[in-house]
Amino acid sequence: MDMVLIVELIAASAIGAILYTIIGIAPGTDETAVLAPVTLVLVLSGFEPIVILAFFISAIVAKKLTDSIPVAIAGIPGGVMSAPMVEHAMVLKKHGIPELSIRKMASGSVIGTMIAVPMSLLLANLIAPLSDYITEYASQIFLGGAIFLALMTKNRWIALLSILPFAFIIQGLRIFYWEVGIVPEDKTVFTSFFLGITIGPVILKLAELLNPKSRRKMPRYGKKEIAMRKTRKTKGFPNPFKILDKKEIGTTSLSSFLGVLTFFMSPVGMTIFLGETLTSRIKDPVKKATRAISSMDGLTNAAYISGTLIPLIAIGLPLSPTAIGPGGPLFNAPPVFTEEHNMHHMLTMPDFILATVIGSVVAISITFYITIKYAQQICAFVFRFIPHEAMLGLFFGLVIMLAFMDAGIVNIAGVLLVALVAGFLHRKGVNYGVQFMTLYAAPWLVSLFM
Amino acid sequence: MTKMDDRHQQGENIEVWEDLVNIKDLLLSIVICTISTLGGYLIAPNEPPKPLIFGLVGAVVGFIITSVVIKPKRRFRYMDEEED
Numbered sequence: 001m002d003m004v005l006i007v008e009l010i011a012a013s014a015i016g017a018i019l020y021t022i023i024g025i026a027p028g029t030d031e032t033a034v035l036a037p038v039t040l041v042l043v044l045s046g047f048e049p050i051v052i053l054a055f056f057i058s059a060i061v062a063k064k065l066t067d068s069i070p071v072a073i074a075g076i077p078g079g080v081m082s083a084p085m086v087e088h089a090m091v092l093k094k095h096g097i098p099e100l101s102i103r104k105m106a107s108g109s110v111i112g113t114m115i116a117v118p119m120s121l122l123l124a125n126l127i128a129p130l131s132d133y134i135t136e137y138a139s140q141i142f143l144g145g146a147i148f149l150a151l152m153t154k155n156r157w158i159a160l161l162s163i164l165p166f167a168f169i170i171q172g173l174r175i176f177y178w179e180v181g182i183v184p185e186d187k188t189v190f191t192s193f194f195l196g197i198t199i200g201p202v203i204l205k206l207a208e209l210l211n212p213k214s215r216r217k218m219p220r221y222g223k224k225e226i227a228m229r230k231t232r233k234t235k236g237f238p239n240p241f242k243i244l245d246k247k248e249i250g251t252t253s254l255s256s257f258l259g260v261l262t263f264f265m266s267p268v269g270m271t272i273f274l275g276e277t278l279t280s281r282i283k284d285p286v287k288k289a290t291r292a293i294s295s296m297d298g299l300t301n302a303a304y305i306s307g308t309l310i311p312l313i314a315i316g317l318p319l320s321p322t323a324i325g326p327g328g329p330l331f332n333a334p335p336v337f338t339e340e341h342n343m344h345h346m347l348t349m350p351d352f353i354l355a356t357v358i359g360s361v362v363a364i365s366i367t368f369y370i371t372i373k374y375a376q377q378i379c380a381f382v383f384r385f386i387p388h389e390a391m392l393g394l395f396f397g398l399v400i401m402l403a404f405m406d407a408g409i410v411n412i413a414g415v416l417l418v419a420l421v422a423g424f425l426h427r428k429g430v431n432y433g434v435q436f437m438t439l440y441a442a443p444w445l446v447s448l449f450m
Numbered sequence: 451m452t453k454m455d456d457r458h459q460q461g462e463n464i465e466v467w468e469d470l471v472n473i474k475d476l477l478l479s480i481v482i483c484t485i486s487t488l489g490g491y492l493i494a495p496n497e498p499p500k501p502l503i504f505g506l507v508g509a510v511v512g513f514i515i516t517s518v519v520i521k522p523k524r525r526f527r528y529m530d531e532e533e534d
Contacts, residue, residue: 041502205466206480209473221463223525224470383526388469390516393479394509397487401505404488 009054009355012047013362016058021367024066025382031081031304032194033398035059035326043333049343050355053312056330057359060308062367064301065109068293069371072101073226073379081300084272088289088296095286099375104290105297106371107240108252112298113360115256116305121353123260123306124313131315138319139444141264146437149269155429162430164445166438169421171446173414183407188443192403192411194325196418197435199399202392203416204423226383238372244294251278251291252298259302263310264320267303269433271296305360313352316344321436463523470523479516486512 023034035056042052067082071089085105092101127134134141143163150159170193177183196203208214241249255274262270275296282288307322308330317339318324318331331342347355370378403415422435438445463470490508494501 037502037506041506044502202466206476209464215473218464221465221470223463223523226524226526380526380528383524384522386517387471387475387479387520387522388466389471389475389479389520390483390513392466392471392476393483393516394513396480397483397509397512400484401487401491401509404491405502405505 005050006354006358008048008051009358010362012051012055013058013359014366016055016359017062017363017366020059020062021066021370022378024063025069025378031060031063031322032191032198032325032328033395035063036191036328037398037402039326040329040333043329043336046336049346050351053330053343053347053352053355054359054362056308056327057305057356058363060304060326061109061113061301061360061363064112064297064304065106065363065367065371068105068109068297069102069375069379070382072098072105072293073375081268081271081304084268084275085293085296088292091285091289092293097286100290101293102375103238103243103372104248104294106368107238107243108248108294108297109301110240110364110368111244111249111252111294112256112259112301113305113364115253115298116260116302117309117356117360119257119260119302120263120306120309121313121349121356123263124310125349127310127314134315134319135317138317139441141319142437142441143445145265145269146434146441149266149273149431149433149437152269152273153429153431153434158425158428159430159434162425162428163434163438163441166421166425166435167442167445170418170439170442173417174443177407177410177414180410182410189406189411189414190324190439191328192399192406192415193418193439194436195399195402196415197422197432197439199395200419200422200424200435201426202395202423203419204427207420207423238368240368248291248294251295254278255295255299256302259299260306260310263303263306263322265303266321266433266436267300267307269431269437270303271299272431272433274299305356309352309356312343313349316342321440324440325436472520472523475520479520482516482519483509483512486515 019038020034038059039052039056042055064081068085068089071082071085072093089098089101089105092098146163147160150156150163153159173193174189177189178185183189208218244252255278258274259267259270275292278295279288279292282291304322304326307320308327311317311319311323312327312330316331318328323331329337331337331344332339337343399415399419400412403411407414425435426432463472465471466476486508487505488508490511491501491505494504
């Protein structure tokens, strides 16, 4: 094996891990919004596919390790994926043990990664022969996922009712773009709609600010009081298997395993569903919370890694929410990657294994160490110096740019429309999972009526 | 530990996405970040991937400017050991 290549892979992984350790902590950073653009730039800049894969895997692992830190310390989700954990982390915070949350979550992440990497490689090999069949029925699978997730939510009927109209809005905009000639017929606007859904709740809130009546009705606050207890320094290199007890390791392994098997489902939806199901019988609130957060964190990690690797290795089409969102540029980034010629076609199995193993090992060794040791200092810095306004502004700016990039100025209005509807549905209890699945199923679903 | 204190007090801030913001500051931040990001994208030479890179750099620049100009709406302190 080429030594130069190995060094390159380690360097790319280290950069990915450090960069996304910082980004992960920032509250409200959506995985797609922070991973997809950077990955896209790397792909288009002509880096070797194997180096990009190592970077990407390392970035995912690091981001997933750190985005639970603000949840534990302040109850602010570091990303969309960590939102389901807020409730449980708040229980631990109320009991005055937020640093325990961090340790449990980070250890859950490590276990999730350790289970997901070999299992994804294995599952990808099993699925590869079925790839033609799966590709053929992808849309049906996505619709099934949307219906399933809709039935799992509390407001199941409105969630179920929202699927078809929402699909019409999305596909209606696309057809309009094609008809008017804003985008060529073979291009499907996707990334910006995806981001529109993600930022929906915020856009709706901003839109309400324009209405003086509802603006006056909004509750006003002073400053947010954040007090942190100084924690003792842990010595030596932390061991995830000592931080979690046997039952937690068991539940985390099980949920990670299921997370890999359901790689094609929305990770947020599965996290909510499995995390709650697996812990619903535990009575002691603290035990319930630690079990829930460690297994949820394991699951999100596993779902992200498997969601990227399995479609990439086995199918070559982005057939999972992770692959189509954050991992999108690995499948489709013209002119470098196209659906007929991307990493799936360019890398061999040993390449995939090498990049994945190096990426995840480097990320765990750097980020897990930093997370456990310096979580508090990093959080203190972010809370003191990074205003929430800057975070929202950054996100808004990126969404506008990507909207413009996808289909010009008209698409900015299109994305705002999608965001407003998505934000409204979100408020009525239709979660991201249902909306994302609908986004993927939309072209086929609408074609049934035409 | 995190308290929405001053709920009754005369506050200026509203809650968006799990944290507090000032409406005027938020508008300012959105304007700055949008101009810097989209501006970066538009002034870049029209050969991919340059517009995207310029846009991302613009986003980071906008983020840094707003972080300097706007103060976070949080009051942060370390707790003493005895305190709960």
